[in-house]
Amino acid sequence: MRAPGLKRRLAIWLFGVLSALLVVDAWFSYSDALGAANQAYDRSLSASVKGIAERVYATESEVVVDIPYSALELFEAGSSDRLFYSVGIPGEAAITGYEALPLPENIVTNSPVFYDGIYKGQQLRLGALLKPLYRQEFPKPVMVIVGETINTRQEVVQHLFLREVARKALLIVVALAVALFATMIAVQPIDNLGQAIRERPEDDLTPIEAVDMPHEVKPLVDAINLHMQRIGAMLEARRRFITDAAHQLRTPLAVLNTQAEFALRQQAAADMRPAVVALHRSLGSAIRLTNQLLSLSRAEPINGLMxxxxxxxxxxxxxxxxxxxxxxxxxxxxxxxxxxxxxxxxxxxxxxxxxxxxxxxxxxxxxxxxxxxxxxxxxxxxxxxxxxxxxxxxxxxxxxxxxxxxxxxxxxxxxxxxxxxxxxxxxxxxxxxxxxxxxxxxxxxxxxxxxxxxxxxxxxxxxxx
Ligand SMILES: Nc1ncnc2c1ncn2[C@@H]1O[C@H](COP(=O)(O)OP(=O)(O)OP(=O)(O)O)[C@@H](O)[C@H]1O
Ligand SMILES: [Mg+2]
The missing domain is CATH 3.30.565.10 (Histidine kinase-like ATPase, C-terminal domain)
Structure with a gap:
């Protein structure tokens, strides 16, 4: 299996880290977008609630609600949302509008509050206002609630959110591409170095020159040069050894040759015998010498090699x-x-x-x-x-x-x-x-x-x- 290259390592790291950042950032972007959309649309909701509340008053015998058409019209025009409202004294049946709209949790008189709720299976954004009637007959204040479905809000949020995320994702892709391109450029000298070494003649063990090399690559070049120097020294030792060995073997072989010639010149077998004995002795030393040379050549490399x-x-x-x-x-x-x-x-x-x-x-x-x-x-x-x-x-x-x-x-x-x-x-x-x-x-x-x-x-x- 090949070890992952620099480019791949970098890509994996960058992609992982940046994606994690993107996820965290997306979460913030979403809540920002939601906040912005609510701020904008709650303002209209507030106008409706206040518009209705202004037209609620009490006579001696009853509470009168005169819903201004404009308060509700504001929404309906060109909107995909539905509007719900109710006016009534909390704890009693509604005076007008929808029954049982979700109620706010904390509310004080004359100040509108906004909240989320579910009504008949639909998600609503609601605004509520508590209006005192200032009459003895009706001591309890009237609650005005206006709720709208959140289709438009969601569209806005989605739009804002997606635009933000897309922009950042694009940034990540660009950053990755730039980083990869940068590594490609950074790694180029190493490729060049490899190419230069491959193109050398087989017996060229001269040091590589580190011109045009970034200084980070220099230790590698130095190490290669050191290694080549060692190989050079080993080759030189080998060469010297072979020359010496050849030189040392030449003499005993020449002696053997002379002794054999001498033995052959003898006519009588009895005369030949001492010559063959001498030949045998010389042969013995030649064998010992050869064996020694072989064991030396076997022992030498263990200095350099494992x-x-x-x-x-x-x-x-x-x-x-x-x-x-x-x-x-x-x-x-x-x-x-x-x-x-x-x-x-x-x-x-x-x-x-x-x-x-x-x-x-x-x-x-x-x-x-x-x-x-x-x-x-x-x-x-x-x-x-x-x-x-x-x-x-x-x-x-x-x-x-x-x-x-x-x-x-x-x-x-x-x-x-x-x-x-x-x-x-x-x-x-x-x-x-x-x-x-x-x-x-x-x-x-x-x-x-x-x-x-x-x-x-x-x-x-x-x-x-
Ligand atoms: N124990 C020893 N006492 C005295 N001289 C010695 C002794 N060992 C070695 N030498 C000397 O050192 C020299 C080198 O020894 P070395 O063993 O390398 O070669 P060598 O014995 O002459 O030949 P060979 O290759 O056959 O061993 C010898 O020629 C010898 O003069
Ligand atoms: Mg010896």
Missing amino acids: VARQPVDIAALARDMVVELLPLAERKGIDLGFEGATTALIVPGQAVLLRELLSNLIDNALRYTPAAGIVTVAVDLAEGPAARARIRVIDNGPGIPAQFREQVFLRFFRLDGGDYTGSGLGLAIVREIVVGHGGEICLADAPGGQGLQVEVGLPLAEPPA
């Missing part, structure tokens, strides 16, 4: 490696031992690479330590702010002079001396693996003073909560 990590018990792994290499140590008369953790020490990592790490370190110790030496592999928990697994490989061989302790990590770097011809890749591989696992490595003198101690710290897995 790798799936599994929990690995580094203590058990180290113990197994020691057991595995015991025969090799015995052949050289070296006392190889394991020390430390019998409980599991779990680090998140890749077992194959961690094995490679241990085997390279132990292999070095066994190779460079003279016969009858001592090599110890120790694994324990290093206390500190962040708990780490500490792996130490200690030998009592020649050690590495302090000034070379950085350089030995470089690819193909070897120290003179010793008859063994390695390729100088072991520690480079070890460091790649350590870094890839978020750990650190440190070379030091062995605790006894004679020999080398290689110490590796690896972050432990989070203990399960």
Whole structure:
């Protein structure tokens, strides 16, 4: 599913908020329109009520009502409304007009009031006036009520209301369109940026220039440039690695070729044999070199790329490696031992690479330590702010002079001396693996003073909560 675009998000938000505002506003508009219509039409109603009230008077024996035609005519002309009136003393039968018109709730003499009511199923707007008769015979005042149906009022209200709402709805539509157009313009530089990147040649990793870009887009451009820089560095490292590897493989292959030629030149099978033995030995180192190059190329990318990590018990792994290499140590008369953790020490990592790490370190110790030496592999928990697994490989061989302790990590770097011809890749591989696992490595003198101690710290897995 595609994430909603900026335009859609904006549209949904704006539309929602503005519509809610429109509804609230419509409610106010309606009551305003109703107020305005009532104010206008109540005035006519007031005139009618007063006109009738003026013509109500009392004689000694009766109350006389002389309805002026004009009071009612005011409404009838050209109107779709019906008019109802009544004159009478409250609580008694009507003197004239309709019976039982709705009565006002609060009324004082001589001041008209207006109110809504229902008469025979019709909604009415009514005006009422209480008129005192000022005669002893008729102490109670007369109530004049005039009511009209509200068709005209409703038409006016509807007209006012709809016009108001339509005007505001139009405003909302215009605002939405403007906002969408504005986002379209604002997003344009990002589209352009994408287009520019797509159109680049495949191998062009030069930084993108952020000219004509709004400054809000600059962080994105910077991030892309940073990313391209990283990819560039990785490609460069790859390229260097392949050149080095090719260079390093060329020599042993040439040697193999020479040895094979030499073997072929021998006429007697017995003469051929030592040549084939030498060829076999060289082939063995070539295979080891090739394997090392492959494991280096496997370890390198874990620095830059995410790798799936599994929990690995580094203590058990180290113990197994020691057991595995015991025969090799015995052949050289070296006392190889394991020390430390019998409980599991779990680090998140890749077992194959961690094995490679241990085997390279132990292999070095066994190779460079003279016969009858001592090599110890120790694994324990290093206390500190962040708990780490500490792996130490200690030998009592020649050690590495302090000034070379950085350089030995470089690819193909070897120290003179010793008859063994390695390729100088072991520690480079070890460091790649350590870094890839978020750990650190440190070379030091062995605790006894004679020999080398290689110490590796690896972050432990989070203990399960
Ligand atoms: N335990 C050690 N004691 C003394 N010198 C060592 C020890 N470990 C490594 N070195 C020195 O560091 C150099 C680099 O070691 P590294 O393991 O990288 O390469 P290498 O052992 O020569 O070749 P390989 O690629 O076969 O391992 C070695 O040539 C050696 O001189
Ligand atoms: Mg080595």
